[in-house]
Amino acid sequence: MHLGHIRNNLLGYSVAEILKASGKKVYKTQIINDRGIHICKSMLAWQKFGKDETPENSGLKGDKLVGNYYVAFDKAYKAEISRMVSEGKVKEVAEKEAPILLEAQAMLRKWEAGDEEVVGLWKTMNSWVYKGFDETYKNLGVDFDQLYFESDTYLLGKDVVADGLEKGVFYKKEDGSVWIDLTDEGLDEKIVLRSDGTAVYMTQDIGTAIQRVTDYPDINGMVYTVGNEQDYHFKVLFLILKKLGFSWAESLHHLSYGMVDLPSGKMKSREGTVVDADDLMDDMTQTAATISQELGKLEDYSDSEKQELYRMIGLGALKYYILKVDPKKRILFNPEESVDFQGNTGPFIQYTYARIQSILRKAVRLDLNLTGLENGMKLHPKEKELIKQIQLFPETIQLAAENLSPALIANYTYDLVKEFNSFYQQVSILGEPNEQKKILRVQLSKKVGEIIQSAFLLLGIQVPERM
RNA sequence: GGUGGCAUAGCUCAGCUGGAUAGAGCACCUGCCUUCUAAGCAGGCGGUCCUAGGUUCGAAUCCUAGUGCCAUCACCA
Incomplete structure (x- = not known):
């Protein structure tokens, strides 16, 4: 697997989580x-x-x-x-x-x-x-609820092609290959079975789609997370299924995403010019370790605790880096310039979460009553901004679900965190003498922490107690 | 050639269904750690929103054309 496959997996995983959070039931499927x-x-x-x-x-x-x-x-x-x-x-x-x-x-x-x-x-x-x-x-x-092996579904595809041939949806050429004519739709003719009778990509995709709907009759739609080089393929696939008379063909979506390219151009498995997924994850963990050791804030952690944290941060950096970009845009990855750990990055947001947890740990020790809060308090401008931003979370989830875009979650979280850090720097939270204000600020911090955690869960990124 | 996507600061990207002086991060420069974690905060520098038309009171955003890059149009997947 290479970095392109990482984008595919992260997008699929994240979109599934986002759809769940928006109230849908989701079966995470891998074909x-x-x-x-x-x-x-x-x-x-x-x-x-x-x-x-x-x-x-x-x-x-x-x-x-x-x-x-x-x-x-x-x-x-x-x-x-x-x-x-x-x-x-x-x-x-x-x-x-x-x-x-x-x-x-x-x-x-x-x-x-x-x-x-x-x-x-x-x-x-x-x-x-x-x-x-x-x-x-x-x-x-990443994980999946259901796996489909095309070796199990291509025969169904071949059967369906045979049926479609009888119904006149497809036609046979003299050499025995089977085609569909889509010129009326502004597309071309497309092969659905080779002349030697073996299945092509399209044959098995037809079979797999039908199998999935048969196995899960309760689904209202399917989302295919596949790179934009296959835009045409899915346009044709959906059209074929529609012409075959499947009503559910109307509710199929192709979540098409851009390629991950290198400065030297496209990654090619065939030619071995790829950024290897396993190597990259190791590199990211190593970078996180180097930075963390330089800062030296975790001397009391055990080696295994440190390793786990480095992995969390390294992977957080990588996942955020991929997911913050609009899926339909291509990503240019330069291996020479390592993925950032500062600014609009996963570690920055994880760091803010860790800071908040630090405050909450101290707040517990101070035995603050976090429930009783009076109405009509005068709010600090930073508090107002923070509250505004907090309120946007639910609608951001809906928007991300509608657009099948984890990038919207990532960018929202960044805005929230930026706002929080500004607040954190300008006002004192635990040092605030007015008890009511102090409680409000702790509550706001807690809420921001919860949102960071939820949002990052949607992106498949974990958050640390300390870092 | 046909079709589709993309084009915003030196680099990487935001900019929701059209709305006020176009926003971040990186890089570069200046401040801020005896006070809740400086992977941070505050500020500076930096833009012909690809080009030309059009719609509109108003366009980065919508429409048309052009340019550039990418993909695709395979008895590849």
């Missing part, structure tokens, strides 16, 4: 594309170049190991192409006829035919990948 030509490419490369390498005997994380073979395939494929071109082939022809590609395609046909050896290898390599992914998801703090 795993565990079949198809891309998997066969890794399998083939492993067979050819793998020398029986396993996660156990190499010490590599399973998903990385398999990813390496995906890269190895591409390298070998490109080498074959350039060799064929030097032998006089036209590049476009070479791209289609490279032996290793033909082998991968043959493997896919074998897989769909249920060939034992191919299916066996497929199961083994996928189990490696899942084990690796599980570890990363756990570190990242």
Whole structure:
């Protein structure tokens, strides 16, 4: 997994939490594309170049190991192409006829035919990948209520395509491939089944969508969190489902988000030019540790307490950095300039939360009665501003839910926290001589702390008692 | 070429359904820790809101055209 996948996971997780907070029931679903030509490419490369390498005997994380073979395939494929071109082939022809590609395609046909050896290898390599992914998801703090494997749903997709063919929604070309004509809708013709009868991406997506609605008849809609490079694909998918006569096709949403790019351009798994998710999380934790040690406020913490805190802060910085940006905009990530820990950042907000907890701990010791408060108090301007900002939280949740945008939560929280810090600096809270004012200020602080915690929960970020 | 998205300070980004001198952070400069945590606060510097038209009492925001960047239009996923 790389940084692009992190954005996908964080967005999906956060939007699910936001929708829940807005009053909806949500099933967090992950669709795993565990079949198809891309998997066969890794399998083939492993067979050819793998020398029986396993996660156990190499010490590599399973998903990385398999990813390496995906890269190895591409390298070998490109080498074959350039060799064929030097032998006089036209590049476009070479791209289609490279032996290793033909082998991968043959493997896919074998897989769909249920060939034992191919299916066996497929199961083994996928189990490696899942084990690796599980570890990363756990570190990242995302989880799912339901998993769909496209190897389980593509057959349903093929059946539906056959039905649609009878109904006249699709049509067959002479070579046997099946298509849908969307030119009336201003789109193109789109393939839904290959001429060799194997399923394409669209086939399995049709099947998966129908399976999901069958499994959860109570849902009113589905949100697909997928990058904007697939805008067209989902437009077509939704249209196909509508043409097939599914009424629920009207309530499908594509939460389309921008790519995470590097200064050098796009991240490409195939070419290995990616920011690795696991490495990045480790780096962030390490940076948090360095900063925290320089400040030296936690000498009395145990090593394990410190480690947990560093992780919380490092991950908070990373998640906030990703989620504060409007989903539809692309993110430019420069590995040379590390993610900030000051200003409009996760750690800044976590820090404010920790400060508030410090006040509340002291307030408990002072045995303040936090309930009895008189009406008609004259408010300090900073208190007024703070109250205004506090009141905006519920509507911000609704707005974020409507727009499927965690960025609105992040930016709201930042505004609130900025306001609180200004308040904190200008007025004395526990040092206020007037008891009524003191109680009000402690209550306001408590409320702000609660909102920070709730808001960050919506972003999947934890908050510390101290930092 | 067709379609879609994006374009706001040197950099990274806010700016909700149109409303007053366009806001943050980073960077740079100046102050503030014997007082609730300085990962902070206060202030300074910095903008042709891509361009040109249009709608409107009023446009960063809406419309049209153009420019630039990105994506997509595959028997890839």
